Amino acid sequence: MRYLMQMYSTADEFGAAMAAYSPEDLSAMVTWMKDFDAELRASGELVDDQGLAGPETLTTVQARDGADPLVTTGPASPSTPFLVGYWLIDVADQARAVALAARVSASPGAGARPNNIPVTLSQVAEAPPA
DSSP states (O other), rough: OEEEEEEEHHHHHHHHHEEEEEEEEHHHHHHHHHHHHHHHHHHHHEEEEOOOOOGGGGGEEEEEETTTEEEEEESTTTTTTTEEEEEEEOOOSSSHHHHHHHHHHTOOOOOOOOOOOOEEEEEEEOOOOO
């Protein structure tokens, strides 16, 4: 079963969290993520993963009837959630996906405390029969 594990934040939360991280905290978090990814790669469960740039790099494109697309940059507001990063995993069952998401949620944060960030799991749909 494939799942997309997603971490979201808002611009306000993201900015506050980054300001709270010491250089050592940031290094510990990056090391934890790299080790976690290596573990998933070794087990064959990692399909893809990416950490995304901050909210200031967002671009939203919306088609409009009879007009050029509407293109905006940055988050809609400081409280609008944006995708921070994701893992596409291929696991035996939902229980394994939940266990991995719980580990990501508890990854190291500022002051070596667990982040306890919400992690969203979306099951990847199977292709419809031909």
